[in-house]
Amino acid sequence: xxxxxxxxxxxxxxxxxxxxxxxxxxxxxxxxxxxxxxxxxxxxxxxxxxxxxxxxxxxxxxxxxxxxxxxxxxxxxxxxxxxxxxxxxxxxxxxxxxxxxxxxxxxxxxxxxxxxxxxxxxxxxxxxxxxxxxxxxxxxxxxxxxxxxxxxxxxxxxxxxxxxxxxxxxxxxxxxxxxxxxxxxxxxxxxxxxxxxxxxxxxxxxxxxxxxxxxxxxxxxxxxxxxxxxxxxxxxxxxxxxxxxxxxxxxxxxxxxxxxxxxxxxxxxxxxxxxxxxxxxxxxxxxxxxxxxxxxxxxxxxxxxxxxxxxxxxxxxxxxxxxxxxxxxxxxxxxxxxxxxxxxxxxxxxxxxxxxxxxxxxxxxxxxxxxxxxxxxxxxxxxxxxxxxxxxxxxxxxxxxxxxxxxxxxxxxxxxxxx
Numbered sequence: 001x002x003x004x005x006x007x008x009x010x011x012x013x014x015x016x017x018x019x020x021x022x023x024x025x026x027x028x029x030x031x032x033x034x035x036x037x038x039x040x041x042x043x044x045x046x047x048x049x050x051x052x053x054x055x056x057x058x059x060x061x062x063x064x065x066x067x068x069x070x071x072x073x074x075x076x077x078x079x080x081x082x083x084x085x086x087x088x089x090x091x092x093x094x095x096x097x098x099x100x101x102x103x104x105x106x107x108x109x110x111x112x113x114x115x116x117x118x119x120x121x122x123x124x125x126x127x128x129x130x131x132x133x134x135x136x137x138x139x140x141x142x143x144x145x146x147x148x149x150x151x152x153x154x155x156x157x158x159x160x161x162x163x164x165x166x167x168x169x170x171x172x173x174x175x176x177x178x179x180x181x182x183x184x185x186x187x188x189x190x191x192x193x194x195x196x197x198x199x200x201x202x203x204x205x206x207x208x209x210x211x212x213x214x215x216x217x218x219x220x221x222x223x224x225x226x227x228x229x230x231x232x233x234x235x236x237x238x239x240x241x242x243x244x245x246x247x248x249x250x251x252x253x254x255x256x257x258x259x260x261x262x263x264x265x266x267x268x269x270x271x272x273x274x275x276x277x278x279x280x281x282x283x284x285x286x287x288x289x290x291x292x293x294x295x296x297x298x299x300x301x302x303x304x305x306x307x308x309x310x311x312x313x314x315x316x317x318x319x320x321x322x323x324x325x326x327x328x329x330x331x332x333x334x335x336x337x338x339x340x341x342x343x344x345x346x347x348x349x350x351x352x353x354x355x356x357x358x359x360x361x362x363x364x365x366x367x368x369x370x371x372x373x374x375x376x377x378x379x380x381x382x383x384x385x386x387x388x389x390x391x392x393x394x395x396x397x398x399x400x401x402x403x404x405x406x407x408x409x410x411x412x413x414x415x416x417x418x419x
Contacts, residue, residue, distance in 0.1 A: 021088040022065045023081045024073070026058035027322050031079045032395040036061065037404040038135035039078050043069060044110035044411055052105040052317070052408065054309040056095055059320025059405075062088060076136070077395075103309035105317060111221075111410035112154065113139040116147070116212075117161035120188060122181075125388035127225060127376045128159045131400045134391040137407060144192045147208050152215040156410040160228035162332070162375065165209050165235040166283060167202025168248045170227065170332070174279040177247075200249045202235075202242075209235045213267070217365030223406045226331035229371040230286040233266040234274060245278035267364055268371055272340045281332070287373075288335040288356045295354070297380045300328030302335075302351045302358040317412070318361060318370060318405045319348050323398040328358070330382070331375035336360065349402075359402060370406050377402075 024036050040050050040061050048069075051062040063069060065082055073080045095102040115129055119141060132139050139159075142151060152158065164170045169186055176182045193204040209232055216222045224232060234243075238261060242254045253276070254260065263270040275282045282289060293300075304324045307316040326349065328334075335356040341347065342362075349359030361370045375382045377399025378389050394400065 020065055020085045021083050022063050022069055022073070023083050023088070023091075024061040024063075025079060025081070026060045026320065028058075029079060030058070030322070030396070032077050033058075033322065033401055034131060034135050034391060034395055034397065034404065035076045036078050037401075037408060038137050039069075039073055039076060040107065040408060041110055041135070041137045041411075042072060044107055050107040050411075052107055052320075052412070053091070053095060053102065054105055054313065054316050054320065055100075055102040056091070058322035059317075062091070101306075101309050103313060103316070105313060105412045107408060107411035109411055111156035111407070113137065113157045113159070113407065114142045114146075114152070114155040115139050115159045115161055116143060116163065117141050118185070118188070119143055120184065122161075122185075125376070125382075126161050127389075127400065128161075128223070128403055130376075130388060130391060131403050132407070135404060144196070144204060144208060147211050148196050150211075152211065152220065153218070155220070157221045157223065157407065158212065158215065160212075160222070160224035160232065162226045163205075163228045163231065164283075165205045165228070165231040166238070167200060167205050167235075167244050168278070168283075169201075171275075171278070171281050171283065173247055174281070200244070202244050202249060206235050206239055210239075213364070216267075216367035216369055219366040221367060221406070221410045222369040223372070223403070224369070225372045225403075226375045227283065227333045229336070229373065230269065230272075230333050231283055233269045233286075234272075234283055236265040236267070237261040237263055237272075238274070239265060243274055247278050266342070267362060267369060268342060268345055268360060269336070269340050270342050283333070286336055286340050287333045288337050288354065293335070293351075293354055293356070295328065295351075300351075300380070301325050302328055302349045304349050304359070305347065307348075314368070314409075315346050315348050315361060317409055318402070319359075320405050321398050321401050322396070326358075326398050326402070327377070327380075329374040329377050329380050329399065331373060333373055335373040336371070368409070372402060 043050050043063055053060045189201045193201045198204045241257050241260045243257045245253050269286050272284045272286045274284045304319045309316045335358050338355050338357050346361045347357045348361055350357050358373045376389055378394045378397055
């Protein structure tokens with residue numbers, strides 16, 4: 001009896017010795033892809049490194065086994081496997097093979113995250129804050145005061161909420177200028193401009209985008225969706241030019257504004273034409289407008305590019321997914337005309353049939369930026385005052401996964417800069 005008991009103890013101890021790694025799959029076997037990113041982030045907050053297995057089963061995670069990590073996976077409903085040293089080494093050997101389009105990216109630290117958004121309640125939600133909250137990844141909300149008071153360097157990652165950086169209040173005037181929320185937003189923005197010594201909201205927003213550009217060039221990471229993408233570049237190109245009509249700033253726009261745009265100041269787009277009609281719900285021809293796209297919810301999809309994990313680790317990281325064909329979704333800025341994208345910009349997702357880009361990336365100085373067209377990956381046509389998406393219904397959203405790839409990107413920043 002004692003021998004049997006001793007054998008059982010030795011067997012259990014042997015299993016514990018062999019079960020040295022915790023593997024989080026990110027292919028179709030994962031029950032909750034979105035919360036898996038939250039687990040990876042949480043592990044980093046414990047000062048434990050995480051291996052991100054690029055192009056291996058949808059971009060899976062591998063970490064040294066610890067019971068606390070396993071418990072956290074159970075609590076959050078994340079699929080995992082406890083594997084031995086030998087199994088982990090076999091996976092790593094397969095990935096390291098020169099013939100495989102895979103690589104290991106070591107995540108070293110948790111990035112500090114900021115979301116640039118008005119502190120007052122907005123009549124629409126934001127996909128990034130929704131998924132950060134669902135994945136249990138902490139973030140700070142910052143706005144004009146924080147940027148102007150030089151708070152940006154405190155953060156590794158900055159998301160631009162669906163902002164209009166041109167000073168035209170989202171070009172909602174025609175439909176919503178009588179609504180209390182619109183009037184309150186205009187009042188708050190004008191007060192903020194005066195507070196910081198500007199006579200117009202557009203002048204304050206220009207100062208904001210220039211400070212953000214400096215933040216990126218100094219090593220920060222910028223992520224933007226929907227109208228925060230094209231209006232950011234429009235504001236940069238229109239520096240010193242009045243592109244706002246009197247209903248927005250009290251005086252007429254410069255009639256020669258288009259001819260005076262300076263595309264050398266922009267990050268992503270060039271040669272675009274601004275929308276001069278103040279009542280038109282569009283900023284420029286960068287956005288491939290819905291009536292021109294000829295697509296609807298049933299046939300609107302975009303495909304992710306396949307990059308070389310060993311030679312192009314950055315876009316490889318940003319496109320990790322269990323699906324390569326992603327359901328499209330609309331926004332005030334839905335997509336980007338390829339003909340207006342600068343040549344050094346990396347296109348990571350496209351709708352080839354209509355020659356548009358949906359997901360793009362670039363480098364500026366020591367930093368990086370990513371623009372993602374559309375408003376909500378799980379709500380095809382989101383409206384003002386519509387209820388926010390319940391991500392409990394979409395734990396495996398491929399569209400939302402692209403956002404979370406960007407969240408983890410700065411965690412590997414130091415290694416990437418050395419290669």
